[in-house]
Amino acid sequence: xxxxxxxxxxxxxxxxxxxxxxxxxxxxxxxxxxxxxxxxxxxxxxxxxxxxxxxxxxxxxxxxxxxxxxxxxxxxxxxxxxxxxxxxxxxxxxxxxxxxxxxxxxxxxxxxxxxxxxxxxxxxxxxxxxxxxxxxxxxxxxxxxxxxxxxxxxxxxxxxxxxxxxxxxxxxxxxxxxxxxxxxxxxxxxxxxxxxxxxxxxxxxxxxxxxxxxxxxxxxxxxxxxxxxxxxxxxxxxxxxxxxxxxxxxxxxxxxxxxxxxxxxxxxxxxxxxxxxxxxxxxxxxxxxxxxxxxxxxxxxxxxxxxxxxxxxxxxxxxxxxxxxx
Amino acid sequence: xxxxxxxxxxxxxxxxxxxxxxxxxxxxxxxxxxxxxxxxxxxxxxxxxxxxxxxxxxxxxxxxxxxxxxxxxxxxxxxxxxxxxxxxxxxxxxxxxxxxxxxxxxxxxxxxxxxxxxxxxxxxxxxxxxxxxxxxxxxxxxxxxxxxxxxxxxxxxxxxxxxxxxxxxxxxxxxxxxxxxxxxxxxxxxxxxxxxxxxxxxxxxxxxxxxxxxxxxxxxxxxxxxxxxxxxxxxxxxxxxxxxxxxxxxxxxxxxxxxxxxxxxxxxxxxxxxxxxxxxxxxxxxxxxxxxxxxxxxxxxxxxxxxxxxxxxxxxxxxxxxxxxx
Numbered sequence: 001x002x003x004x005x006x007x008x009x010x011x012x013x014x015x016x017x018x019x020x021x022x023x024x025x026x027x028x029x030x031x032x033x034x035x036x037x038x039x040x041x042x043x044x045x046x047x048x049x050x051x052x053x054x055x056x057x058x059x060x061x062x063x064x065x066x067x068x069x070x071x072x073x074x075x076x077x078x079x080x081x082x083x084x085x086x087x088x089x090x091x092x093x094x095x096x097x098x099x100x101x102x103x104x105x106x107x108x109x110x111x112x113x114x115x116x117x118x119x120x121x122x123x124x125x126x127x128x129x130x131x132x133x134x135x136x137x138x139x140x141x142x143x144x145x146x147x148x149x150x151x152x153x154x155x156x157x158x159x160x161x162x163x164x165x166x167x168x169x170x171x172x173x174x175x176x177x178x179x180x181x182x183x184x185x186x187x188x189x190x191x192x193x194x195x196x197x198x199x200x201x202x203x204x205x206x207x208x209x210x211x212x213x214x215x216x217x218x219x220x221x222x223x224x225x226x227x228x229x230x231x232x233x234x235x236x237x238x239x240x241x242x243x244x245x246x247x248x249x250x251x252x253x254x255x256x257x258x259x260x261x262x263x264x265x266x267x268x269x270x271x272x273x274x275x276x277x278x279x280x281x282x283x284x285x286x287x288x289x290x291x292x293x294x295x296x297x298x299x300x301x302x303x304x305x306x307x308x309x310x311x312x313x314x315x316x317x318x319x320x321x322x323x324x325x326x
Numbered sequence: 327x328x329x330x331x332x333x334x335x336x337x338x339x340x341x342x343x344x345x346x347x348x349x350x351x352x353x354x355x356x357x358x359x360x361x362x363x364x365x366x367x368x369x370x371x372x373x374x375x376x377x378x379x380x381x382x383x384x385x386x387x388x389x390x391x392x393x394x395x396x397x398x399x400x401x402x403x404x405x406x407x408x409x410x411x412x413x414x415x416x417x418x419x420x421x422x423x424x425x426x427x428x429x430x431x432x433x434x435x436x437x438x439x440x441x442x443x444x445x446x447x448x449x450x451x452x453x454x455x456x457x458x459x460x461x462x463x464x465x466x467x468x469x470x471x472x473x474x475x476x477x478x479x480x481x482x483x484x485x486x487x488x489x490x491x492x493x494x495x496x497x498x499x500x501x502x503x504x505x506x507x508x509x510x511x512x513x514x515x516x517x518x519x520x521x522x523x524x525x526x527x528x529x530x531x532x533x534x535x536x537x538x539x540x541x542x543x544x545x546x547x548x549x550x551x552x553x554x555x556x557x558x559x560x561x562x563x564x565x566x567x568x569x570x571x572x573x574x575x576x577x578x579x580x581x582x583x584x585x586x587x588x589x590x591x592x593x594x595x596x597x598x599x600x601x602x603x604x605x606x607x608x609x610x611x612x613x614x615x616x617x618x619x620x621x622x623x624x625x626x627x628x629x630x631x632x633x634x635x636x637x638x639x640x641x642x643x644x645x646x647x648x649x650x651x652x
Contacts (some may be wrong), residue, residue: 031472033479085441089434108415111437112475115411115444119467122448126460134452134460141445146357149438153359 004323008316011309012052018069019051019076026073026124029116037101037113041080045096050075053205053317054180057198059310060302061188071128071187074137075180077121082144082172084114089152090235094228133186140179147171156236158258162243169210170203177206197301201314204298209321211291214239218275218284230271234264240290242274245283253277291322328649334642337635338378344395345377345402352399352450355442363427363439367406371422376401379531379643380506383524385636386628387514397454397513400463401506403447408470408498410440415478416561420554459512466505473497482562484584488569495536496529503532523627527640530624535647537617540565544601544610556597560590566616568600571609579603617648 009016023042029035051072058068086092087100088107094100102110118141125137151168154160181202185195217232218241232239242261246254260266260274278284298318305311335342349368355361377398384394412418413426414433420426428436444467451463477494480486507528511521543558544567558565568587572580586592586600604610624644631637 029472031475031479034472034475085437088437107433108478109475111411111414112471112478114441115471116468116475118441118444119464119471122464123461123468126457126464129457131452131455131457135449138445138448138452142442142449145438145441145445146355146360149357149360149435149442152434152438153357 002320002323004316004320008313008320011313011316012056015052015055015069016048019048019055019072022051022069022073023048023076026070026077026120033105033109034113034116037084037105037109038080038117040098040101040104041084041095041113042076044098046076046080048076049209049317050079050176050180053177053202053314054184056310056314056317057181057184057201058188060198060305060308060314061185061190061194063184063188065187067128068184068187071124071133071183072180074121074124074183075176077117077124078137078140078144078176081114081117081121082148084110084117086148088114089148090237092231092235128187130186133183136179136183136186140175143171143175147173147175151237154238156262156264158238158246158261160238160243162240162247165238165240165243166207169207169214173210173213174203174206177209178202181205194305197304200301201298201318204294204301205318205321208291208294208298208318211240211287211294212322215241215284215287215291218278229268230266230274233261233266233271233274236264240287241278241283243283244286245278245281248281248283249277253281288322295319295322328646330642330646330649334639334646337639337642338382341378341381341395342374345374345381345398348377348395348399349374349402352396352403352446359431359435360439360442363410363431363435364406364443366424366427366430367410367421367439368402370424372402372406374402375535375643376405376502376506379503379528379640380510382636382640382643383507383510383527384514386524386631386634386640387511387516387520389510389514391513393454394510394513397450397459397509398506400447400450400509401502403443403450404463404466404470404502407440407443407447408474410436410443412474414440415474416563418557418561454513456512459509462505462509462512466501469497469501473499473501477563480564482588482590484564484572484587486564486569488566488573491564491566491569492533495533495540499536499539500529500532503535504528520631523630526627527624527644530620530627531644531647534617534620534624534644537566537613537620538648541567541610541613541617544604555594556592556600559587559592559597559600562590566613567604567609569609570612571604571607574607574609575603579607614648621645621648 027038029038054072054075055068083095084101087095088102088110092100093103121137125134147168154164178199182195182199185198214232217230228234246257249257257274257277260270295318299315302311302314353364355364380398380401381394409421410427413421414428414436418426419429447463451460473494480490504525507524508521511524540558543556554560572583575583583600583603586596621644625641628637628640
């Protein structure tokens with residue numbers, strides 16, 4: 001474990017333990033299979049990043065109400081719900097090095113457990129009694145569904161533009177991070193300027209986080225992540241490293257790259273060849289630069305708050321988003 | 327068309343037209359495929375029963391706010407979302423005589439469009455600004471997901487009890503009807519007694535409606551409904567006519583019935599043989615009686631209101647629930 005990760009985990013140990021308790025206590029399904037499947041996706045090594053963001057941002061807003069842990073799990077349930085649905089949608093067989101829920105219990109049960117987790121998020125949101133929080137949650141759900149559908153529609157299309165890619169990751173990832181940070185300001189009844197700053201932090205962190213995640217497909221040992229080699233491409237997902245390199249390449253190299261990408265049964269050597277093209281045409285570097293720029297924006301947004309322990313942790317989390325390997 | 331249906335439709339013509347407009351105007355997806363799939367499920371001959379119930383109950387509560395049509399579509403979007411997910415879950419190929427969405431656009435797109443419609447329902451619920459309405463919607467979603475999972479878990483189990491069947495149909499159908507009627511009282515800020523009466527009406531109507539729907543599999547020409555012969559059984563769904571008859575039959579006949587049911591590839595003559603058993607052992611009659619009793623309870627609940635045109639229509643709707651053929 002990196003020094004940064006150790007430091008963050010050490011600082012948030014108590015918060016994480018309370019988040020875990022809230023995750024278990026609020027699940028309460030009446031049907032056993034729901035408990036099993038929801039448990040499989042919820043308690044299999046998730047980082048709890050989204051609830052943690054909310055809890056940390058609530059501290060920055062001097063929230064004292066005692067409900068931050070409970071409300072923070074809205075974002076983990078939403079996240080788990082979309083993971084369940086996305087794995088069905090993508091036909092992904094593995095998730096965090098374990099079999100995906102739908103490959104163990106079938107797509108039907110995975111879809112319905114996702115629906116249950118969505119309903120549970122909404123129920124907790126309703127408990128806040130705060131209409132702006134409920135609106136934020138409904139906007140997140142709307143954006144995530146539409147972002148995923150957008151991605152699905154353009155599956156396998158080698159003409160996906162950078163603008164479309166950015167719109168997809170904004171909707172499917174950044175809006176949830178942004179919402180988690182915004183809701184902390186809402187429960188704390190913080191000034192509008194604070195809410196905007198925290199929402200900006202969440203948005204930029206989410207964009208960088210997804211870009212870093214997309215980069216992992218081309219920079220890390222997939223096996224170490226419990227992933228298939230070139231998993232995104234095999235699912236027909238073009239991400240920024242590829243989009244940029246395809247645009248930068250000359251005709252001949254682009255045609256070769258397109259030939260590799262179009263055949264989703266590509267071999268490991270073909271994939272390695274593609275990665276060389278991505279490096280040569282700057283796709284990897286460009287994506288890192290973009291992700292870095294978002295991290296800088298996230299830090300700028302959070303820098304407007306007084307120095308404090310939670311602020312420092314959020315700064316560390318921003319740095320960690322680019323350094324993580326899983 | 328039956329005289330009763332003609333009379334109801336004539337009385338609610340204007341309301342239905344306004345509900346249709348609201349259904350179109352509130353959909354507004356940014357992604358074209360969502361519009362296509364949501365349109366396919368929403369605009370393919372649905373009866374709009376759930377929004378209509380809300381609008382009629384709002385009239386009974388003397389609601390004058392002008393938002394009843396807009397809020398009523400929450401229940402049609404929720405209904406459409408669950409139809410999309412259920413058809414994926416059941417692998418049903420047809421819906422209202424047309425190909426099911428997932429068989430045209432794939433399970434992935436159908437799941438995500440369902441998610442979008444759930445999100446849209448929630449967004450409209452949030453617009454009411456009324457926490458009790460939002461809680462009702464979240465309870466509906468929770469119940470529907472858990473009811474469907476319960477049904478899925480017990481798929482093909484010939485030991486499903488009547489109590490379990492009742493619990494499943496309560497959650498997957500009656501809670502939505504109940505919610506639509508309850509929310510009308512909430513937007514009208516009606517007295518608690520009115521809310522309870524309308525919720526009771528919706529609950530009993532929903533129970534009867536689902537029983538009548540389950541009976542159609544054994545009493546009507548499936549082709550006329552755009553259904554497969556014995557569709558429920560082929561999907562492994564045991565409903566009340568079968569559950570009751572299995573319990574009432576002697577060992578030999580029960581074993582024969584179980585043999586037919588257990589082979590989901592049963593022939594048409596085998597299915598007809600089963601239907602004869604259901605009749606002989608009172609499964610059909612018993613289910614009709616139960617459905618009738620719920621309709622009587624629904625009417626009793628609504629009878630506590632002053633006589634009025636909407637009250638008469640709700641009485642007619644209750645009668646129609648048992649007479650409909652689709």
